Amino acid sequence: MDHQRTVVTALTTPFTPSGDLDLDAARAQYGFAARTTGQLLVAGTTGEFPALSEGERLLLVETALQEAGADGVIAHIGAADAHTAVRLTRAAVAAGVRRIAALTPYYLPASADELETYFGRIRLAAPDAQLYAYLFPERSGLTVGPVEFGKLAASCGLAGVKLSGTPSTEVAAYRAELPEGFEVYSGNDQRLADVLAAGGAGVVSGCSAAFPEPFLDLAEALRDDTTDPARLAALQDRVDRTVGLLGPSIGRIKHAQTARGLPAGASRMTVGDPDRTTAADIEALAHEVSGRPAA
Numbered sequence: 600m601d602h603q604r605t606v607v608t609a610l611t612t613p614f615t616p617s618g619d620l621d622l623d624a625a626r627a628q629y630g631f632a633a634r635t636t637g638q639l640l641v642a643g644t645t646g647e648f649p650a651l652s653e654g655e656r657l658l659l660v661e662t663a664l665q666e667a668g669a670d671g672v673i674a675h676i677g678a679a680d681a682h683t684a685v686r687l688t689r690a691a692v693a694a695g696v697r698r699i700a701a702l703t704p705y706y707l708p709a710s711a712d713e714l715e716t717y718f719g720r721i722r723l724a725a726p727d728a729q730l731y732a733y734l735f736p737e738r739s740g741l742t743v744g745p746v747e748f749g750k751l752a753a754s755c756g757l758a759g760v761k762l763s764g765t766p767s768t769e770v771a772a773y774r775a776e777l778p779e780g781f782e783v784y785s786g787n788d789q790r791l792a793d794v795l796a797a798g799g800a801g802v803v804s805g806c807s808a809a810f811p812e813p814f815l816d817l818a819e820a821l822r823d824d825t826t827d828p829a830r831l832a833a834l835q836d837r838v839d840r841t842v843g844l845l846g847p848s849i850g851r852i853k854h855a856q857t858a859r860g861l862p863a864g865a866s867r868m869t870v871g872d873p874d875r876t877t878a879a880d881i882e883a884l885a886h887e888v889s890g891r892p893a894a
Contacts, residue, residue, distance in 0.1 A: 608807045609808065645805040647866060679704055698758075700730075770797040812889070
């Protein structure tokens with residue numbers, strides 16, 4: 600792996616049928632991601648973080664560090680309150696994490712000042728870590744527009760942002776309010792080309808937890824100015840098909856992981872399985888993409 604950072608894999612979290620964390624399965628998943636994209640986002644939305652205890656989140660982070668190293672791991676430490684986020688931050692940094700991401704506080708509303716306090720406390724707890732904000736208004740109930748976010752990023756020393764939901768299509772607007780070198784990621788992995796064209800750093804992709812190849816191939820082609828437009832179109836079509844089948848659905852992503860021979864495990868949250876037709880299409884894509892199981 601060439602240490603690319605254009606495609607970051609948002610990992611699922613495997614559980615046993617009884618609901619316990621399956622750490623061996625997580626290690627297998629993380630090892631696969633480390634060998635493919637080389638960039639792991641651990642315990643995020645795709646990883647069902649609201650259903651994880653603080654201890655479980657730390658175990659997953661430690662496992663990811665063992666498989667991918669500090670340069671390959673972004674630990675999600677976001678919580679509904681700053682007290683919990685700070686405690687998770689300190690534990691993650693003590694384990695060796697150098698890149699952390701935090702969803703904005705959720706459930707209760709937060710003013711601009713309260714939002715600054717939340718990220719400011721995380722910043723103080725990890726002054727040397729790269730800190731990424733995670734904006735997902737449809738899940739957090741909190742909307743942070745481009746201008747407001749630009750001020751927040753400056754005041755709290757943020758290094759990057761992941762834009763999910765509505766903001767995921769507004770990369771250019773956020774990019775315009777941020778300094779050179781600030782990393783803007785979109786959670787809409789289908790629009791990698793648009794994200795890069797708008798000055799974004801890349802995408803955080805749940806689909807790549809099962810099928811990283813379509814996204815990595817497209818990213819490589821986009822970096823090469825000599826790539827034939829017809830090839831770019833074909834690669835985009837493969838990305839479109841992948842996202843159309845898997846996203847956004849943890850259940851479908853886990854089915855795809857299983858089809859590749861990866862131990863996806865069960866879920867704790869309200870995650871449904873794909874219907875028979877979709878499951879068969881996912882299995883066909885798994886064979887097409889890999890030619891053989893990944894495990």
